[in-house]
Amino acid sequence: MKKVFINGYGSIGSRITAFLKDDPEISVIGIGKYSPDEKVNLAISKGLSVYVPEKKTDDFKDFKISGTIESALDDCDLVIDASPGGRGYDNKKNLYGPKNIMAIYQGGETTMGNFAVSDLLFNSRVNYDLAIGKQHVMQGSCNVTGMGKILEPLRNKFGDQLIRFDVTLVRRWADIEQPEKKVKDTIEMTEEPHQGDDVKTYFGKDAPLFVRAIKVPTRQMHLHIMDIRFKNTAPKPSEIHNVFANEIGVATLWTAKGTKDVRDFANTMEFNFTDTNMIHIHANMTVSIGDTVQMMYSDDQTGIVIPENHMLMQSMLFGKSYKEAFAHTESIFHLAEKKQKLEEFFAKKD
């Protein structure tokens, strides 16, 4: 059994931890907390050992912590860093690198420039095998992972028929479990969004992909608006939807009026958290006009990267084949069942 430490227990870290506790191949040795707040006792009540930075030990004297993050790391095979964007780089430099520990980083980090945490940005659908044998790998962010789940199957199916992709990312303001983050009544424009360059690390640096991003006042998922241009007449919407019929991690929905409908239904599915762990093509919005297909899909921001972290972990820790890792991830996340339930509930009405 391999020992894994999760450094950071926010939206992403708490989810990864919950799923890893169900994995018989993994022993979760603990989680790292940085603020002495109510989440410390919440984690302990779930049977987790909580570790804190050595220099902050005094701040946690009122809590039953298990020791320092520095000491916990000495006893682990891999750390999943789930810190706020940019801190992963510092952790690599100060902790994981010197201790020679394998580490997974999240999408708030970068694989480019002076602050790169890795030379590999992971997307299981595209480059699973490249993570085998790697010491440090970054999981793509939720938007980057979502775009990959659409672009790669399209590339596999239509190849050089594809001329250009224009994507507008309509990003959520905050996560549901971040009540402290106020949702501002404004539409914020993002200059030079990183997501396009991130996708190009696996899609090809000269890929004709053009990304714009805005942030809107919602906690209920991201929505991507994508125009796909073809060399000749574009395929019919049904041909586009067929490409995704067997893609686990992509559900095709017809009757969801908005992102909250999807989230509310996820709430009734009785899985961990109110996550679908996938993207949802809003099939009623797909249109084919001349050489262009217009489509929209929503992206479960907090859920989508969790099975991806699980796939990545298996690649790095065990060197499993894609097929083996996928089967094991599926046994824990039940993505096929979730896809089926979503597609049945939001099925086309005649």
Ligand SMILES: NC(=O)c1ccc[n+]([C@@H]2O[C@H](COP(=O)([O-])OP(=O)(O)OC[C@H]3O[C@@H](n4cnc5c(N)ncnc54)[C@H](OP(=O)(O)O)[C@@H]3O)[C@@H](O)[C@H]2O)c1
């Ligand atoms: N939220 C999403 O939808 C989403 C989706 C995909 C990817 N990501 C990426 O995932 C990463 C984590 O995001 P999040 O939304 O989970 O953030 P979050 O909810 O703000 O949680 C961050 C956690 O990191 C802890 N932390 C603080 N300083 C740290 C340090 N130096 N080292 C390690 N942990 C530290 C915090 O601990 P305390 O609370 O104890 O201070 C907190 O538990 C980011 O890179 C983000 O871009 C987020």
